[in-house]
Amino acid sequence: MVCLQETKLSKAEGEHFLTYCKGWKGLFVQAMGSDGGIGILWRECEFSVSLVENHQNWLAVKAFSMSLNVHFIGICIYGPTKTKEKQRIWGQITDFLNLQKQGMLILGGDFNSILDVAKKLGGNNCTTQGMVDFRNFIQNSGLMDIYIENGIYTWTNRRRDFLNISERLDRFPISPVWIQDDFSVRAKFLPCSISNHFPIELHIDGHFHNIKTCFKFESMWWKDHNLISQLELWWREAKFGGSISFQIHKKLQYIKLKLKDWNRNVFRNIFYRKYFKCTRAQGA
Template sequence: MKLISWNVRGCNALEKHCLIKDGLEQMKPDLVCFQETKMSLEEAEMLLKGWRSWKGFFASVVGSSGGLGIIWNPILIKVEELINAHSWQLCKIHSFSINYDFFLINIYGPMKTNLQLETWKQVCVILNNLSQELVVLGGNFNAILDLTDKKGGNVGITASQVGFQNYIAKNGLREVKTNKGCFIWSN
């Protein structure tokens, strides 16, 4: 099964629609989690109409930032939307190819530390409730674990960084090394 987590940094423009569609055709994923779509629900519905073979659901933006979406190929997997919050989405996945069920959380962490901590608390509750299940948690946390992950700005340890380190440790999450990406977490 091929799952992609993609921070699209806005996908309102037709040029971005084409770029994403081309990426989907090249990578041929079963499921894609989008972060930072910057789209209203109406705009997301219009986007999906252009991709006739895909199904999906989206969380609307608040103001001009954020926005989440999960799209999938219904021939390959079945998705049941469970919760669609502002900063995270939860769904249950059934993969036809491996005949297996798991839960997926797509997250886009807010930039403000207090909102990050609240988002992580909410997701902790979900993880605790699903402690006997396989859960894949991915997306853009908008936080770092180590100062070596940071480019520019303040060089000191922040409350957000400490909170994120505690969140990762408390939930038994671990980094999954990839050959084409970074900051990927799994439980």
């Protein structure tokens, strides 16, 4: 599936473009003259997609991935540049998400906003209000910003030295339910040719139908007096990039795996120990 922003295409031009893409389908929001325009393209053999809602700056679809065997909501976004317009768009999308019962969400596009000052290099300082509004939108929507493996800035003005300005305007916020044991979620830059924006590839691999038992922290583990120091050690050694919520989630995943290994090899499997004690008591 491909998410396009600032296509500068009319709806008719977008549909004509699809005639050159055999095996692909698409939905387009018409540009206002030479400004804006967004679209979503998908392979018929890989996705089933239907339109849910479309506006000038965003397009929402319901999709089914045949390879993952999962339904999800996808939203393609081209954020405005003015703060008031951004507030309006964030409010629209928040209201839309609040009405959705589908828990699997993927937002993608050029948000024309950064989450913090570290995501901008050069140029004038960003308005604090714009960053706060965008950060609140991501957090209040219960989304996680996916870490990009091979870079920081997604847009550049292509100038050199002190005239260069680079920002992370493009991203893929997703719902945390994607970050499960059964899914591997990765994002990386693709080579950039003539655009000021680097394309981003979001890769999701896994099979949701492989149901695993829920992890449960056993109170019996506290009997080991070294457990607290072990937890502190694992927390420090688990280092991940991305948003704070993403880092915390990955740290907790890391500690869960460490606890399972510790229980099996150090503490020994407590369920086996319970069974052993019960059978010994019955034998007595």
